Amino acid sequence: MFVTGTMQPPGYGGGHRGYQGPPPGADPQLWSWFSTVDTDRSGAITAVELERALVNGDWTPFDLDTVKLLMTIFDTDRSGTIGFNEDWQNVFKHFDRDRSGSIDGGxxxxxxxxxxYNLSPPLLDLVQRKYASTVASRGGPPPGISFDRFVRACVVVKQLSEAFGKLDTDRDGWIQINYDQFMQTVLSLP
Incomplete structure (x- = not known):
């Protein structure tokens, strides 16, 4: 759901199984996520692979039909899969509805x-404040969350949600942990 596109690094995809590392300029955390979801190491994510990687706010898996619908949004070349390179830029453009070049709170x-990830208004505000720029760069987008910061925010929310999910063994949205457990969980995130 986060990724889409047709451009792939040399030796990646296009019938070549397996790959060596992120393409030049790729965010290592995003590449790690992509590589984890691409379980068959084909260089593209299928609807079934994406379904396995996504969960709802109550930790239930995404419905496959919903995943297919999301894939149609980001599968710009209509290959039935989503690749690595164009991916986040298309996601960013999709959600930058006012075409300002930055992501606002809404x-x-x-x-x-x-x-x-249905975050409460205070958490959304916190994420926005943490990742948004408060001043426009010269000739750049207006204040808000820039492309690179948007990717980072999405990856961090995903990682923290997964870490919480591992601790929320009864899936009730509550965990009881001590400080050391909390710190070990947060500091062990990639």
Whole structure:
């Protein structure tokens, strides 16, 4: 759901199984996520692979039909799969509904909600404050969350949600841990 596109690094995809590392300029954390989801190491994510990687706010798996619908949004070449390179830029453009070049609070809420993360208003505000620029760069987008910071915010929300899910063994949305457990969980995130 986060990724889409047709451009692939040399020796990656196109019938070549397996790959060596992120393409030049790729965010290592995003590459790690992509590589984890691409379980058959084909260089593209299928609907079934994406379904296995996504969960709802209550930790239930995404419905396959919903995943297929999301794939149609981001599968710009209509190959039935989503690749690595164009991916996040298309996701960013999709949610940057006002075409400002940055993601505002409402757009962030919509993006995270569509990804299955229904954060409370105070948490959304915190994420926005943490990742948004407060001043426009010269000739750049207006204040808000830039493309690279949007990717980072999505990856961090996903990682923290997964870490919480591992501790929430009874799936009730509550965990009881001590400080050391909390720190070990957060500091062990990639």
């Amino acid at each position: 757009e962030l809420r919509d993006a995270l909600g569509q990804f299955g």
